[in-house]
């Protein structure tokens with residue numbers, strides 16, 4: 001069947017929750033993707049910050065194939081070796097003490113919220129605790145994760161969500177401190193906002209939040225689903241600031257394509273929050289998913305993926321800065337590591353469409369921002385190729 005015909009069938013069969021680009025992707029290799037017609041695309045999306053190691057990584061693929069031939073699923077009533085190995089590696093990489101594997105980022109955040117509520121419940125026996133989250137945050141599409149997502153457009157049609165959530169502003173400590181009450185059980189945020197527009201927290205902001213949480217025995221939850229796993233040039237973004245959370249979530253690059261997420265916590269929180277019977281999942285932490293996470297974490301450490309980000313991301317920064325200088329329609333360049341954005345004074349959809357035509361995949365973050373979240377193994381040559389295409393697209397589509 002032709003690509004166009006497949007697209008028509010997709011539109012007839014799938015729920016219309018996405019405005020998809022009009023291509024059917026067929027295979028990937030390194031930082032390149034190919035559609036059904038064999039057209040190549042340089043990929044600066046990485047499946048939305050997922051495919052950190054690039055496509056068709058032989059070692060990763062072999063690890064999965066081996067695991068498929070051994071055992072795919074056991075349920076959590078039994079132990080399995082890949083989950084144990086992955087949990088040990090994740091503890092080491094994250095600085096957290098205990099791990100619960102989930103199937104997605106949203107589910108990891110659900111678990112984090114439940115842990116925080118249980119922690120507060122055990123302290124005072126009440127069940128009216130509040131969470132303070134941030135405007136422009138994104139934590140996922142399930143009812144709990146949506147409740148702490150600071151985008152009214154995503155929330156409103158589905159209300160009432162879980163209640164007792166308030167919103168403060170990124171990098172405005174007072175906007176949060178002023179909303180804290182004796183009912184506040186957690187403050188939850190992304191150390192670098194992704195979907196909300198590539199906005200890094202300042203060190204001062206996070207340090208003040210940490211001190212506030214310590215003083216009032218409030219749990220600090222970091223959602224590192226997007227900014228974690230090496231993307232900002234450290235394994236998890238909090239390590240840049242030296243501000244350690246009590247609970248942390250991960251997903252996206254953790255499985256590099258196999259659905260796996262995790263929420264983690266310190267021993268102190270683990271000792272007085274979720275316990276036997278409080279939480280569970282059928283698939284979560286199954287041998288196939290954790291074999292993926294285990295291999296990903298092994299490759300990260302052995303190949304120093306974080307070092308590559310530290311070395312190569314400044315080059316992307318320099319190149320995008322030059323583009324910012326060149327075009328009046330671009331008003332800001334921000335972000336950190338391989339999580340950068342260019343802010344335009346107009347919707348970026350037409351530029352992204354143009355780039356697709358020219359063999360470059362890009363995504364937006366909000367209507368006016370192009371987000372750059374490439375595979376972490378991207379090279380300077382790949383960056384040069386991307387920048388050349390992007391410049392032509394901006395020239396042709398909009399401004400000078």
Ligand SMILES: *Cc1c(COP(=O)(O)O)cnc(C)c1O
Nearest residue numbers: 104105106138139140194225226
């Ligand atoms: C993508 C994302 C999520 C949701 O993850 P899913 O796997 O899509 O459920 C949560 N938080 C952040 C910061 C994300 O970027």
